Amino acid sequence: MAACLQLNAKAFRSYFPLNPVSRSVSKQLPKSGRIRCAATTPSKRYTITLLPGDGIGPEVISVATNVLKLAGSLEGIEFKFQEMPVGGAALDLTGVPLPEETLSAANKSDAVLLGAIGGYKWDKNEKHLKPETGLLQLRAGLKVFANLRPATVLPQLVDASTLKKEVAVGVDLMVVRELTGGIYFGEPRGFSTNENGEEIGFNTEVYATHEIDRIARVAFETARKRHGKLCSVDKANVLEASILWRKRVTAIASEYPDVELSHMYVDNAAMQLVRNPKQFDTIVTNNIFGDILSDEASMITGSIGMLPSASLGESGPGLFEPIHGSAPDIARQDKANPLATVLSAAMLLKYGLGEENAAKRIETAVLDTLSRGYRTGDIYSDGNKLVGCKEMGEEVLKSVDSQVPSPV
Numbered sequence: 348m349a350a351c352l353q354l355n356a357k358a359f360r361s362y363f364p365l366n367p368v369s370r371s372v373s374k375q376l377p378k379s380g381r382i383r384c385a386a387t388t389p390s391k392r393y394t395i396t397l398l399p400g401d402g403i404g405p406e407v408i409s410v411a412t413n414v415l416k417l418a419g420s421l422e423g424i425e426f427k428f429q430e431m432p433v434g435g436a437a438l439d440l441t442g443v444p445l446p447e448e449t450l451s452a453a454n455k456s457d458a459v460l461l462g463a464i465g466g467y468k469w470d471k472n473e474k475h476l477k478p479e480t481g482l483l484q485l486r487a488g489l490k491v492f493a494n495l496r497p498a499t500v501l502p503q504l505v506d507a508s509t510l511k512k513e514v515a516v517g518v519d520l521m522v523v524r525e526l527t528g529g530i531y532f533g534e535p536r537g538f539s540t541n542e543n544g545e546e547i548g549f550n551t552e553v554y555a556t557h558e559i560d561r562i563a564r565v566a567f568e569t570a571r572k573r574h575g576k577l578c579s580v581d582k583a584n585v586l587e588a589s590i591l592w593r594k595r596v597t598a599i600a601s602e603y604p605d606v607e608l609s610h611m612y613v614d615n616a617a618m619q620l621v622r623n624p625k626q627f628d629t630i631v632t633n634n635i636f637g638d639i640l641s642d643e644a645s646m647i648t649g650s651i652g653m654l655p656s657a658s659l660g661e662s663g664p665g666l667f668e669p670i671h672g673s674a675p676d677i678a679r680q681d682k683a684n685p686l687a688t689v690l691s692a693a694m695l696l697k698y699g700l701g702e703e704n705a706a707k708r709i710e711t712a713v714l715d716t717l718s719r720g721y722r723t724g725d726i727y728s729d730g731n732k733l734v735g736c737k738e739m740g741e742e743v744l745k746s747v748d749s750q751v752p753s754p755v
Contacts, residue, residue, distance in 0.1 A: 389425035393700055396456040396664075397428050398449070398485075401435040401478060402673025403683035403736075404462025410685035410740030411460065411692040414709055417747050418696070422705040429456070433485065434464030434478035434673075444481025450488045454663060458699035459489065460692060461668035466675040486526055491658035491666050492558070493565040494524040494637065495698070498624075498644035498654060503717040507649025507726045510621070518647055520627040521573060523566040524637025526658055528558045529588075531634050552588045554633065559595040561661070566631030567603040576607045576628035580616045580636055592633060613640070620644055645670060650725040652684030655691035657698045667695040681735035684723040686713055689743055712746035719746075 397412065399405035412428060419426055431449040432440050440446075444464075453459045464478040474480060500508055500518040508515035533551035541547050563579075570577040579596045581589035593610055600608045611619070613636045619626065620640065624647050632640060645651045651671045658666040669687030677683060690713060696706035721742045722731040734742070 389420075390423040391702075392425045392427065393457040394427045394429065394455070395695070396449075396453045396459045397430045398433045398453070398459060398461040399430065399436070400433050400462040400464040400673065401466045402463050402675045402678040404434075404464065404673055406462075406679070406681070406683050406736050407669065407685040407688035408460065408462040410736060410743070411688040413740065414689050414712070414743055414747060415460075415692045415696075417744055418705045418708040418712075419702075421708060421747070421750070422702065424702060424705060433461070434481050435466050435469045437481060438469060438472070438476060438478065442476075444476065444478050445484040445488070450485065453485065453489060453666075456664050458664050458695045459666045460688075460695055461485075461666060462688065463669065463671065463673035465673045466678075468675075483531065486658060486666065487532075489658075489666055490527070490660040490663060492525060492527045492661075493562055493659045494522075494526040494641075495569065495657045495659070495694075496522040496524065496637075496641040496644070496654065496670060497656075498522065498641070498648050500648050501653075501714065501717060503714070504649045504653070504726055506728050508647055509649075510624075510647055514622075514624070515647060518624045520624065520644060521569055521629045522637055522641040522644060523562065523569055523629060523631040524641060525554075525558065525562040525631075525633050526637075527634075528554050529634035552586060552633075552635075554588050554592060556591070556595055559592050560599055563596045563599040563631060564602070565659070566629060567599065567606050570606045570629035571603060574628045575605060576609075578609045578611055578616070578627055578630050580611050580613050580630055580632035580640065582613050582636075583610070584612060588633075596631065616640060617643060620647065641670065650684065652687050652723065652725045653690070654687050655694050657691070657694040659698060665695070665699040667691040667699060681737055682724055683736040684725050685736050685740050686723075686743075689713060689740075708747055708750055709743075711750065712743050715746040715749075716742045 397408055399408040415426060429452055431452050432446065433449055434444055437446055438444050464482055469478050498520050500515045505512055505515055530550050530552040533553040536550045538546060538548050566577055581592045583589040583593045617640065620643050645654045648654060654670045656668055656670050669691050671687055674683060689709060693706040693709040696702040720731045721734050721739055723734060723739055727733050
C-alpha cells in the first residue's frame with residue numbers, strides 16, 4: 348500500500364519528525380510542490396547511531412541524515428536515529444573521547460554513521476585524551492577490521508583531479524585496509540632511553556595469521572565483485588611482518604582461482620598510483636600503508652571531500668564515515684562538502700544493511716546533482732554553481748525526490 352506525499356518543506360518535516368541533528372538543516376529540504384509516492388507502512392526498520400563528532404561533522408551528518416530518510420521512505424524503510432557524542436565533543440561533555448554509553452549504543456544499532464573528529468582545541472591533550480584515541484577505541488569496540496575506501500574519478504569531476512585528464516579518466520579502484528592491527532595497535536610501544544641516554548619512541552608492527560587471513564578474504568571477495576584483480580601491497584623486502592603478510596595472502600589466493608593476484612612494494616605502489624592509477628582495481632594492505640595510500644588515492648579523484656568509507660567486521664554493525672577530517676577552519680561556515688558523508692550513507696545501506704535499491708537512489712542523486720553543475724568550494728571550477736553545504740544537500744534531496752519510486 349502506498350500513499351502520495353507532497354514533499355514540500357512543511358510536509359517533509361511533518362512526515363519525518365526532526366531530531367537534533369536534522370533540525371539545523373530543516374530549511375534545506377525541497378520546496379517543490381511535486382507529488383511523490385512513498386510507503387506509509389514501512390516494511391523494514393533500522394536503528395542508526397549517529398556520531399556527528401567535531402568540526403564540520405555535525406553539518407555533513409545533518410545532510411546525510413535527511414538524504415537517508417528520504418531515500419529510505421521511497422523504499423519502505425524507516426530509520427530510528429540516536430545521536431551520541433564522540434571525539435572532542437565527548438571530551439567536552441564527559442571527559443573521555445569515547446563514553447561507554449556511546450559504544451554501547453553503537454553496538455546495539457544496525458549501523459553507525461560518523462561525521463568527523465578532532466580539532467586544534469584538543470591537540471595538546473595527552474594521548475588517551477585525544478579525539479583520535481576515541482576513534483581507534485570505537486573501531487576496536489565494534490570489532491571492525493576491514494576498511495573499504497573507494498576512489499573513483501567521476502566524469503563530472505575529471506577536471507578537479509590534480510592529474511592530467513588522460514591519466515585520471517576512468518580511475519575506479521578500491522582500497523581494502525586492515526584496520527585494527529599493525530603498528531597502530533602493536534605492543535610493545537612507548538618511550539624509553541637508549542644506551543646513550545637519549546629519549547626514544549618505539550612502536551611495533553605485528554600481525555598474526557588470522558588477522559591477515561580475514562582481511563585477505565574480504566579483499567578477494569571485494570575483487571571478485573569488481574573486475575577480478577587484487578594487488579596486495581607490502582614491504583616484504585624489509586619487514587618480517589610483510590613477509591608473513593605476503594605468504595598468507597598468497598595462500599588464501601588458492602581459495603579464489605577466479606581472482607588475479609599480484610604483489611607490490613608500498614613505495615612502488617605510491618608511485619604507481621600517481622603514474623598509472625588505472626592499473627589498479629582492488630588493493631589490499633595493512634593498517635599504516637592503507638592509511639597513507641587511500642589518502643593519496645583520494646586526491647586523484649579531485650577532493651578528499653568526495654570519498655566515503657565503510658568499516659566492517661565479521662558480525663555486528665558496520666562503521667561508515669567520510670575519509671576527510673573535521674576541517675575546523677571551515678566549521679559552522681556552511682562551506683563543507685557533504686557528498687562524502689552522503690555517499691557513506693549509501694555504503695551504509697549497501698554494505699551495512701543490504702539495501703541496494705535505496706543505496707542506488709543516493710548514488711544516482713549525487714551524480715545527478717553534480718551533472719546539474721552544483722559544486723562546493725573544494726570541487727568548484729569555472730562554469731559551475733558554487734553552493735554551500737546546506738544547498739548542496741537540498742539539491743541532492745531534490746534529485747532523490749525526482750526518482751520514480753520502486754513498486755511497493
